[in-house]
Amino acid sequence: AQSVAQPEDQVNVAEGNPLTVKCTYSVSGNPYLFWYVQYPNRGLQFLLKYITGDNLVKGSYGFEAEFNKSQTSFLLKKPSALVSDSALYFCAAGGTGFQKLVFGTGTRLLVSP
Amino acid sequence: EAGVAQSPRYKIIEKRQSVAFWCNPISGHATLYWYQQILGQGPKLLIQFQNNGVVDDSQLPKDRFSAERLKGVDSTLKIQPAKLEDSAVYLCASSFSGPSYEQYFGPGTRLTVT
Numbered sequence: 240a241q242s243v244a245q246p247e248d249q250v251n252v253a254e255g256n257p258l259t260v261k262c263t264y265s266v267s268g269n270p271y272l273f274w275y276v277q278y279p280n281r282g283l284q285f286l287l288k289y290i291t292g293d294n295l296v297k298g299s300y301g302f303e304a305e306f307n308k309s310q311t312s313f314l315l316k317k318p319s320a321l322v323s324d325s326a327l328y329f330c331a332a333g334g335t336g337f338q339k340l341v342f343g344t345g346t347r348l349l350v351s352p
Numbered sequence: 353e354a355g356v357a358q359s360p361r362y363k364i365i366e367k368r369q370s371v372a373f374w375c376n377p378i379s380g381h382a383t384l385y386w387y388q389q390i391l392g393q394g395p396k397l398l399i400q401f402q403n404n405g406v407v408d409d410s411q412l413p414k415d416r417f418s419a420e421r422l423k424g425v426d427s428t429l430k431i432q433p434a435k436l437e438d439s440a441v442y443l444c445a446s447s448f449s450g451p452s453y454e455q456y457f458g459p460g461t462r463l464t465v466t
Binding site for chain 1: 356385392393394395396397400408443445451452454455456457458459460
């Protein structure tokens, strides 16, 4: 069965410092991996995805993600965090065919001034 | 480009009552999803439509939940009768066909069952 794990409930980082949010996945076949962000009282917003090709993918708002097949991980990164990046981040995984998208439990990112 | 529209935004009902949610997807998106997001958890897929056909409803509690997508555009999700554990945010999303496409989410409907 597909599964996604986000081992950190919360990540704290100072503004201007780099940030990393962890995600590991388990899917059959080649994975399709996504990061979404959720601000309070709003729906999820798409940040970036990995489908195939380069292991480093770039997305919205300066975020990027690193895909590692051997470690089945998909790390969300940003070189310099902003206070406005504070939100709830979800990793999601799907696969070939019509495998449904499975979401992790989310990681709250708190960027302090 | 207009986003995914949902209504109502908030709903409070008593247990055993019925409730319906409405979703209008992004124009041109053939795939529509309904998710349930319980506080502190990630979204859980309830049902996925491809045009007006059901692709996956394996996690839909069919004894009380129903959904339809008439004419392959708008969709409604109904709960009848509601239970306390149905209190959650119900998210609608849409995308182009295929699992590699990102989903676009509506603002959600926050349901409280008392």
